[in-house]
Every structure is written in structure tokens, then in C-alpha cells.
Amino acid sequence: MNQDGRLSLEELKQAFGHLGAAVPAYRAILGLCKADANHDGSVDMDELDELVKYAYQLGPPKLTVLFRLASKAVDKQKIGIGSN
Numbered sequence: 001m002n003q004d005g006r007l008s009l010e011e012l013k014q015a016f017g018h019l020g021a022a023v024p025a026y027r028a029i030l031g032l033c034k035a036d037a038n039h040d041g042s043v044d045m046d047e048l049d050e051l052v053k054y055a056y057q058l059g060p061p062k063l064t065v066l067f068r069l070a071s072k073a074v075d076k077q078k079i080g081i082g083s084n
């Protein structure tokens with residue numbers, strides 16, 4: 001997570017790797033395909049719900065890590081909102 005408020009494919013690979021996925025790249029690509037509604041190659045705040053839904057299918061332990069990533073993204077977004 002590079003704190004830019006969105007998750008790139010590389011960051012998703014790292015996340016699924018930490019989750020112990022057998023094939024992190026495969027999970028990352030599938031998750032990105034499902035969640036990346038605007039096809040910019042990353043998962044932003046508007047798309048995070050879909051990514052969480054995908055992770056939910058994989059099981060609760062994986063959800064925990066995704067929520068941790070999501071909370072970082074939300075924190076970043078709050079900073080952006082507060083500066084307006």
C-alpha cells in the first residue's frame with residue numbers, strides 16, 4: 001500500500017500473498033477484474049466494496065487483511081476531505 005488511496009495490481013498481489021493465497025497473482029488479477037469498474041488498473045475507494053465482496057468469498061481471514069487495507073485507504077481519503 002503506497003498510501004495513494006487506491007490499490008494497484010502489484011499491491012493486490014502483495015496483499016493476497018500475505019493472505020497465504022496459493023497463487024497470489026491469480027487472486028489479485030481476479031479481484032482487480034471484478035472490482036475495477038473504471039478499468040484504470042487499480043481499485044479506488046468507490047470500487048473497494050466489490051473487492052471486499054470478492055475477498056468475502058475466499059473466507060474471513062482474507063477479509064481481515066482487506067479491511068486493514070481498506071481502512072488505510074479510508075484514512076487517506078479523510079485527509080483529502082479535511083484539506084478541502
Ligand SMILES: [Ca+2]
Nearest residue numbers: 036038040042
Ligand atoms: Ca479502478
